[in-house]
Amino acid sequence: MELDDRKWTILKAIIQTYLETGEPVGSRTISKMPELNLSSATIRNEMSDLEEMGLIIQPHTSSGRIPSDKGYRLYVDRLMEEKEAEVSQMKQVMISRQDKMELLLKQIVRYLAVNTNYATMITSPQYHRTKLKFMQLSIVDEEQILATVVAEGNVVKNRIIHMEHGLNREQVLQLNILLNSRLNGLTIEQINLSTISKLKQEAGIQSDLISQVLDAVADAISQEEDVEVYTSGATNIFKYPELSADTDKASGLIHAFEEKHPLLSLMDNEGSEHAIKVSIGSELQNENMKDCSVVTASYDLGDGMYGRIGIVGPKRMDYDKVVGILKDLTGQLDEVYRNGDPDKQN
Amino acid sequence: MELDDRKWTILKAIIQTYLETGEPVGSRTISKMPELNLSSATIRNEMSDLEEMGLIIQPHTSSGRIPSDKGYRLYVDRLMEEKEAEVSQMKQVMISRQDKMELLLKQIVRYLAVNTNYATMITSPQYHRTKLKFMQLSIVDEEQILATVVAEGNVVKNRIIHMEHGLNREQVLQLNILLNSRLNGLTIEQINLSTISKLKQEAGIQSDLISQVLDAVADAISQEEDVEVYTSGATNIFKYPELSADTDKASGLIHAFEEKHPLLSLMDNEGSEHAIKVSIGSELQNENMKDCSVVTASYDLGDGMYGRIGIVGPKRMDYDKVVGILKDLTGQLDEVYRNGDPDKQN
DNA sequence: TGTTAGCACTCGGATTATTGGAGTGCTAAC
DNA sequence: GTTAGCACTCCAATAATCCGAGTGCTAACA
Numbered sequence: 001m002e003l004d005d006r007k008w009t010i011l012k013a014i015i016q017t018y019l020e021t022g023e024p025v026g027s028r029t030i031s032k033m034p035e036l037n038l039s040s041a042t043i044r045n046e047m048s049d050l051e052e053m054g055l056i057i058q059p060h061t062s063s064g065r066i067p068s069d070k071g072y073r074l075y076v077d078r079l080m081e082e083k084e085a086e087v088s089q090m091k092q093v094m095i096s097r098q099d100k101m102e103l104l105l106k107q108i109v110r111y112l113a114v115n116t117n118y119a120t121m122i123t124s125p126q127y128h129r130t131k132l133k134f135m136q137l138s139i140v141d142e143e144q145i146l147a148t149v150v151a152e153g154n155v156v157k158n159r160i161i162h163m164e165h166g167l168n169r170e171q172v173l174q175l176n177i178l179l180n181s182r183l184n185g186l187t188i189e190q191i192n193l194s195t196i197s198k199l200k201q202e203a204g205i206q207s208d209l210i211s212q213v214l215d216a217v218a219d220a221i222s223q224e225e226d227v228e229v230y231t232s233g234a235t236n237i238f239k240y241p242e243l244s245a246d247t248d249k250a251s252g253l254i255h256a257f258e259e260k261h262p263l264l265s266l267m268d269n270e271g272s273e274h275a276i277k278v279s280i281g282s283e284l285q286n287e288n289m290k291d292c293s294v295v296t297a298s299y300d301l302g303d304g305m306y307g308r309i310g311i312v313g314p315k316r317m318d319y320d321k322v323v324g325i326l327k328d329l330t331g332q333l334d335e336v337y338r339n340g341d342p343d344k345q346n
Numbered sequence: 347m348e349l350d351d352r353k354w355t356i357l358k359a360i361i362q363t364y365l366e367t368g369e370p371v372g373s374r375t376i377s378k379m380p381e382l383n384l385s386s387a388t389i390r391n392e393m394s395d396l397e398e399m400g401l402i403i404q405p406h407t408s409s410g411r412i413p414s415d416k417g418y419r420l421y422v423d424r425l426m427e428e429k430e431a432e433v434s435q436m437k438q439v440m441i442s443r444q445d446k447m448e449l450l451l452k453q454i455v456r457y458l459a460v461n462t463n464y465a466t467m468i469t470s471p472q473y474h475r476t477k478l479k480f481m482q483l484s485i486v487d488e489e490q491i492l493a494t495v496v497a498e499g500n501v502v503k504n505r506i507i508h509m510e511h512g513l514n515r516e517q518v519l520q521l522n523i524l525l526n527s528r529l530n531g532l533t534i535e536q537i538n539l540s541t542i543s544k545l546k547q548e549a550g551i552q553s554d555l556i557s558q559v560l561d562a563v564a565d566a567i568s569q570e571e572d573v574e575v576y577t578s579g580a581t582n583i584f585k586y587p588e589l590s591a592d593t594d595k596a597s598g599l600i601h602a603f604e605e606k607h608p609l610l611s612l613m614d615n616e617g618s619e620h621a622i623k624v625s626i627g628s629e630l631q632n633e634n635m636k637d638c639s640v641v642t643a644s645y646d647l648g649d650g651m652y653g654r655i656g657i658v659g660p661k662r663m664d665y666d667k668v669v670g671i672l673k674d675l676t677g678q679l680d681e682v683y684r685n686g687d688p689d690k691q692n
Numbered sequence: 693t694g695t696t697a698g699c700a701c702t703c704g705g706a707t708t709a710t711t712g713g714a715g716t717g718c719t720a721a722c
Numbered sequence: 723g724t725t726a727g728c729a730c731t732c733c734a735a736t737a738a739t740c741c742g743a744g745t746g747c748t749a750a751c752a
Contacts, residue, residue: 026744039696044745062702062745133486140480140496148494148504150486158494158502234604238597247596251584254600258580372715385725390716408716408731 001053008078009036010046011055015067015075019316022242024064067315069281072293076278076319101125101155105230108309108329113233116322118313121263124228125305131187135179137172145172155305178202227307229263240314243291252288257312262286267296267308275330276323281315293317297326301337347399349420355382356392357401361413361421365662368588370410415627415661418639422624422665447471447501451576454655454675459579462668464659467609470574471651477533481525483518491518501651524548573653575609586660589637598634603658608632613642613654621676622669627661639663643672647683 003011013033017025027047031040047065050056055071058064067075105122112120134150140160145167147159167175182199234257237243237250244250256262266284269277276297281290295317296310309329311322349357359379363371373393377386393411396402401417404410413421451468458466480496486506491513493505513521528545580603583589583596590596602608612630615623622643627636639661646652655675657668 024744028744040744041696041698042694045695048746058745060703062743063704064744134484134492136482136484136492136494138480138482138494140500144500146480146482146494146496146502148482148484148492150492150506154486154490154506156492156504156506158504160496160500160502232604235597235601238593238600244593244597247584247590247593250593250596251581251590255581258578370715374715386715387717387725387727388723391724394717404716406732408714409733410715 001049003053003055003074006036007046007050010043011050011067011071012075014047014050014056014065015071018066019318022240022314022316024059024066026064029064069283069315072280072315073283076280079319080276080278080323102228102230105228106232109230109232112309112311112325112329113236116311116313116318116325117233117236117239118311118317118322119231119234119236119257121229121231121257121267121310121312122299123264123267123307123309124230125299125301125307126227131185132183135176135183137176137179139167139169139172152305227264229260231257231263236313240316242316243314249288249291253292256286256288263310266294266312267310269296269298269308276326278319278323291315293319295319295322295326297330299330299333301333347395349399349401352382353392353396356389357396357413357417358421360393360396360402360411361417364412365664368586368660368662370405370412372410375410413661415629418626418661419629422626425665426622426624426669448574448576451574452578455576455578458655458657458671458675459582462657462659462664462671463579463582463585464657464663464668465577465580465582465603467575467577467603467613467656467658468645469610469613469653469655470576471645471647471653472573477531478529481522481529483522483525485513485515485518498651573610575606577603577609582659586662588662589660595634595637599638602632602634609656612640612658613656615642615644615654622672624665624669637661639665641665641668641672643676645676645679647679 010030013030013036014025017029027040027043030036030043031038047056050071051058051065054068055074056065057068057071059066101124105124109120109122112118112122131152132149133152133154136148138146138148140146143163145161145163147161149157149159151157178199182202183195186195234254237253243253266279266286266289276295278293278295280293284290284292284294289312291314292312293315294310294312296308298306298308300306309326311317311326313322356376359376359382360371363375373386373389376382376389376393377384393402396417397404397411400414401420402411403414403417405412447470451470455466455468458464458468477498478495479498479500482494484492484494486492489509491507491509493507495503495505497503524545528548529541532541580600583599589599612625612632612635622641625640625642627639630636630638630640635658637660638658640656640658641663642654642656644652644654655672657663657672659668
């Protein structure tokens, strides 16, 4: 069967009504809409067709219809197409360059939660492709050396290195020169074991001590993926009875928001070259979230720093609004962080 | 009326039974206990007395009794007395010195949540009394200077300072010497405006540029109280029907766990010189938490770094266990972080 | 052939009765 | 001071009832 124009209009009407009310939609409700002038009986016939096509579902005999995952999918896909060129008019968010990246992310995620009434999350930027900018070892006291690493985008990492027998100033100075001249400009990815072992050789006779330091530095740089996830508005799910009426469900969902890894995998954007991606219900492959939809977007702060933003809500999420807000936000980030400063900035 | 021995025994029995079951306790249940050999009728008389004294409450006519806030209070106070000398036997937690303080705190708060089945929280250590250990300015590029500050306890702070006209190496070197010689060993608190302005004078003629740097440094050091709060196990509240049966209540509670400031004020320990403090229901002065109890404890990592840990649960919390675990935990932290340093204690 | 009115039927959700049992307070006897 | 006995209360769980929104189907109509 084919989805003709009238069927599409009806499907849209059903979904939009359901988005608003959260209640199954009956034929009568649709027939009363002015834009299509049909009796409820006709609508019923069409609905029957739509159901046969798997786009809508009847929770039980003699109830109204609700969209199926497949129905949502279709709706969202078409929506995205329409949205593609559209200009949004969200009011300007207060984004300013922050020295503290963390603070900025928290602000954003909070802003989103407040403005959408859904649960939101954001990852800290990852920066594999980031280049090393500057690096410094300093003597703190006899046994401790502070290693400071600055990467593009002014991402700063510190590491205190404990040593049984400290280095003297002379040695530290040499090391600093060596490190900076050899590693500068390399991306984090490029600094791997072979680079390090080459450096060790160059360091010459003191290599015993120095290799300790280098190991620690290498460790500090390529530090285990410390992506952070910040969340906000988890309690917004209580605003949607279909998510919170059943205490167990609500509990599982909120719980899912406490765990970092499941959240990260939600925001994975593998297999999608679109910046904005919508995953619906079962597509999420997460038992706790089977009644949810997740909209994710990439943000890019320049300098190879990019991360993901996610919004979690009920399937009857206001996709239109959410996609719009995300588009605006990522656009604004772009503007602030890469505007008129084509070389680079924090 | 006086709380004689028998009344106390009965009260204890009521509270303990209620802690286990969460259901109002009837006279018959108590009378069946072997340690006191009384009929239910007698118990009823005593209960009537206890109610008159405000220690227990009858949710409605002809129901069993539950402890009142006042009752809990009495119970907890006496419990703490008994507990005072007792040795606990919790199995060793894996605590090791972490370079990343954040990670340690997250581990602890998670450990607590898992082991108590309550919601838990911990503040990052505050360190007003911490002494400055080391400090370094480095030139990153023409316009940016990196300021690194190390305090006791190896707390490291970074700050990128943007300058229109950069400093040359010579100037930076001088500044480093000046800063370290003047500020070293001072506590964060001691480095206030007057110290800074004195420094500015000493810096001499280049003071224009330099004062920019100093301002930024001062700012970085005394950075707005950036106490963090980490939480875990918020969803544990779903394990207690009296907290989660009503969706609104549960929502409010979980929501309270998303906000930093309310949590901080919960963990305030003003007015209590005890390391461990129990607040019950209305004592918390927080509408969302009126059905909860909060147990808080101080931890001390030495070097003037101390913070608070909190456990939030239903009023019928297992106070005994919670207090025990907290005692153990703070003890272990003490041991690991200040071992062989017998001068001060928590 | 597509649309519509009409009608019998279904089913979930809300509301109202019904019941059982745990618990109390009181009284009188030990 | 303690206890047995009894009448009474009230919640919570279960069952019974009702209501209405919504459907599918059929027959008539344009």
